[in-house]
Amino acid sequence: DVKVTQSSRYLVKRTGEKVFLECVQDMDHENMFWYRQDPGLGLRLIYFSYDVKMKEKGDIPEGYSVSREKKERFSLILESASTNQTSMYLCASSLGEGQPWSEQYFGPGTRLTVT
Amino acid sequence: RKEVEQDPGPFNVPEGATVAFNCTYSNSASQSFFWYRQDCRKEPKLLMSVYSSGNEDGRFTAQLNRASQYISLLIRDSKLSDSATYLCVVNFAGSSASKIIFGSGTRLSIRP
Numbered sequence: 001d002v003k004v005t006q007s008s009r010y011l012v013k014r015t016g017e018k019v020f021l022e023c024v025q026d027m028d029h030e031n032m033f034w035y036r037q038d039p040g041l042g043l044r045l046i047y048f049s050y051d052v053k054m055k056e057k058g059d060i061p062e063g064y065s066v067s068r069e070k071k072e073r074f075s076l077i078l079e080s081a082s083t084n085q086t087s088m089y090l091c092a093s094s095l096g097e098g099q100p101w102s103e104q105y106f107g108p109g110t111r112l113t114v115t
Numbered sequence: 116r117k118e119v120e121q122d123p124g125p126f127n128v129p130e131g132a133t134v135a136f137n138c139t140y141s142n143s144a145s146q147s148f149f150w151y152r153q154d155c156r157k158e159p160k161l162l163m164s165v166y167s168s169g170n171e172d173g174r175f176t177a178q179l180n181r182a183s184q185y186i187s188l189l190i191r192d193s194k195l196s197d198s199a200t201y202l203c204v205v206n207f208a209g210s211s212a213s214k215i216i217f218g219s220g221t222r223l224s225i226r227p
Contacts, residue, residue, distance in 0.1 A: 033215075035217075040123070040219055041219060042119075042202065042217045042218055042219035042220060043159070043202070043217035044217075045215055090158060090159075103149075103161045103164075104159075104161070106158035106159050106160070107158060108157070108158050109158055
């Protein structure tokens with residue numbers, strides 16, 4: 001059974017802080033994703049990685065960066081948190097094989113509040 | 116106009132009823148389509164892929180209408196456990212994941 005875990009379920013940070021969100025998957029998936037989910041807007045893709053040390057911008061990468069040093073781990077970094085980054089952050093992984101749009105498995109999410 | 120649109124609902128139907136909802140997409144070059152289910156305060160999980168010929172999985176039937184650019188989900192004999200938000204996902208032509216678009220979801224509530 002695929003398992004995607006995220007480092008925190010709830011997080012409260014102050015404006016201007018650097019924030020790290022960690023995601024780990026245990027199924028040797030090639031692709032990993034970071035989304036944010038806001039009411040009425042659905043899930044929006046922030047960044048995507050299809051291999052170690054590879055990354056691609058999604059629809060809303062501004063204010064975020066990512067790191068993928070190992071295949072199983074994909075980190076989302078908020079360089080200087082702002083209140084408009086208060087959201088639910090969801091990590092996902094998928095098998096790969098040149099098909100980033102194959103079934104995605106999601107982690108439980110991190111609800112981040114920036115005050 | 117949003118690239119993927121869903122009626123947000125909520126759809127409130129009695130147990131045992133049949134319910135259907137659609138998801139429209141704007142890019143005619145869209146290649147693949149999915150329905151995900153998301154329970155309250157949980158992560159989305161794949162419900163079913165949507166194939167050109169339509170496909171059925173138990174009480175669930177998914178259809179694709181390329182001419183009118185929408186996908187549909189039909190739930191027969193609805194159960195209380197079907198209460199959830201249903202997200203449609205559309206992948207546009209191209210190799211970049213930035214073309215993966217999630218709808219904002221349709222909320223379904225089944226009442227006893």
